[in-house]
Amino acid sequence: MTQPPAHQPAAHQHPALAAADPELAALVGAEERLQADTLRLIPSENYVSAAVLEASGTVLQNKYSEGYPGRRYYEGQQNIDQVERLAVARAKALFGTDHANVQPYSGSPANLAVYLAFAEPGDTVMGMALPMGGHLTHGWGVSATGRWFRGVQYGVREDTGLVDFDAVRELALKERPKLIFCGGTALPRTIDFAAFAEIAREAGSVLVADIAHIAGLIAGGAHPSPVPHADVISTTTHKTLRGPRGAMLLAREEHAKAIDKAVFPGLQGGPHNQTTAAIAVALHEAAQPSFRDYAHAVVANARALADALLARGFDLVSGGTDNHLILMDLTPKNVPGKIAAKALDRAGIVVNYNTVPYDPRKPFDPSGIRIGTPSLTSRGLTTAHMDTVAEWIDRGVRAAGAGDEDALLKIRGEVGELMGAFPAPGLTAT
Ligand SMILES: *Cc1c(COP(=O)(O)O)cnc(C)c1O
Numbered sequence: 001m002t003q004p005p006a007h008q009p010a011a012h013q014h015p016a017l018a019a020a021d022p023e024l025a026a027l028v029g030a031e032e033r034l035q036a037d038t039l040r041l042i043p044s045e046n047y048v049s050a051a052v053l054e055a056s057g058t059v060l061q062n063k064y065s066e067g068y069p070g071r072r073y074y075e076g077q078q079n080i081d082q083v084e085r086l087a088v089a090r091a092k093a094l095f096g097t098d099h100a101n102v103q104p105y106s107g108s109p110a111n112l113a114v115y116l117a118f119a120e121p122g123d124t125v126m127g128m129a130l131p132m133g134g135h136l137t138h139g140w141g142v143s144a145t146g147r148w149f150r151g152v153q154y155g156v157r158e159d160t161g162l163v164d165f166d167a168v169r170e171l172a173l174k175e176r177p178k179l180i181f182c183g184g185t186a187l188p189r190t191i192d193f194a195a196f197a198e199i200a201r202e203a204g205s206v207l208v209a210d211i212a213h214i215a216g217l218i219a220g221g222a223h224p225s226p227v228p229h230a231d232v233i234s235t236t237t238h239k240t241l242r243g244p245r246g247a248m249l250l251a252r253e254e255h256a257k258a259i260d261k262a263v264f265p266g267l268q269g270g271p272h273n274q275t276t277a278a279i280a281v282a283l284h285e286a287a288q289p290s291f292r293d294y295a296h297a298v299v300a301n302a303r304a305l306a307d308a309l310l311a312r313g314f315d316l317v318s319g320g321t322d323n324h325l326i327l328m329d330l331t332p333k334n335v336p337g338k339i340a341a342k343a344l345d346r347a348g349i350v351v352n353y354n355t356v357p358y359d360p361r362k363p364f365d366p367s368g369i370r371i372g373t374p375s376l377t378s379r380g381l382t383t384a385h386m387d388t389v390a391e392w393i394d395r396g397v398r399a400a401g402a403g404d405e406d407a408l409l410k411i412r413g414e415v416g417e418l419m420g421a422f423p424a425p426g427l428t429a430t
Helices: 015-020 022-037 050-055 078-095 107-118 144-148 165-175 193-203 215-219 253-267 273-286 289-311 337-346 374-378 383-402 405-420
Strands: 099-101 124-128 150-154 179-182 206-210 232-236 247-251 325-329 352-354 368-372
Touching (some): 015 022, 022 405, 050 273, 078 247, 099 253, 107 144, 107 253, 124 165, 165 193, 215 289, 289 383, 337 405
Parallel strands (some): 124 179, 179 206
Antiparallel strands (some): 099 247, 352 368
16 A cells, blocks of 8 residues: 655545544644644653554543542543553553552643642742743743742853753752652653752752653663652653553552542543543554654654754854753854744744743843654654754855845755655654
């Protein structure tokens, strides 16, 4: 059987949708083409497999199942219970934890459940500041977590771009927070979970490792695991783990009850069973030897890309990367992050503008862009392609500075040509 082209229009793949709602079907088709034709460098995004995509579009969608397997508030759970048990067992086996809750709707609600399990409104909680690379839900002011709790924040050192553990210890011992979050959204370096655990112990705090970005790297053995060190682990399932949009909470047995109660009935109603099923599939895929290769290839590609960018005079926060993510400070190039990001988008290279630590510019118009290699690695690009990618970024940023739209269009053509040779999983009927 010959494979259909990657840009097969949605009408062919979603006949019922195309017939019932052509307007929406056209939008889905356009998005499929966009994802196929562009070089997606947003480090929190990925391409799920066709199997994950199928699982998330099943009739499991139709079932209510408040509660947990064997303890539901609705009947008819013969199959749903098995789906959730499978996902839980696979999560526990993959990460080596006592307990897993696979019901959180996404990463932010998962983190909110952790607050509900271990803290009271007004309690002090500690996390990395958002502009330093932390997440909103780690106690940042505009988030519910920063409004309902008293967030105190740590950062990275200005000279190294690395977490300042002396400052973290000092702040933790002074504030004695209920929760300490480690992990973030723009951290290009290995997280020292053991160092955080020692500080949390000294301060009497619950250590929460938020591995949303790096869960796939951990599962694939390409980043150390927080399991021996953290009290609770929070993760999304849709970033490097390459599952559906969802989340999980992992914990030692002693915290199992508190976590489960916080997710349901504390915070949520019925779990999204079609997502639970797709998480189970993604966890099964992540347990295969090929996923270890994937995780290591993501890191190898990021290193090669970082080296190729450094060779072109780019300034990378912390000087490079240990994981899937690169944070570029464009100040020396004299191009603001947002202008660069929008120009690169027109060149078919999808990135996001991002603050850099100690950014003198505003969060909505910051100095940096954030890129990563999970998506391009899923499509099969290797270290041999990273010089080309760096070259495109270099040309794109220069074109952004010069306002040269022709140069951006030329890059877009080259990007489309290369990506056409690397079909995206889930976009083709493989
Ligand atoms: C992505 C992310 C989240 C939030 O996940 P959503 O699914 O977007 O709510 C939480 N924490 C970290 C560190 C993240 O990177």
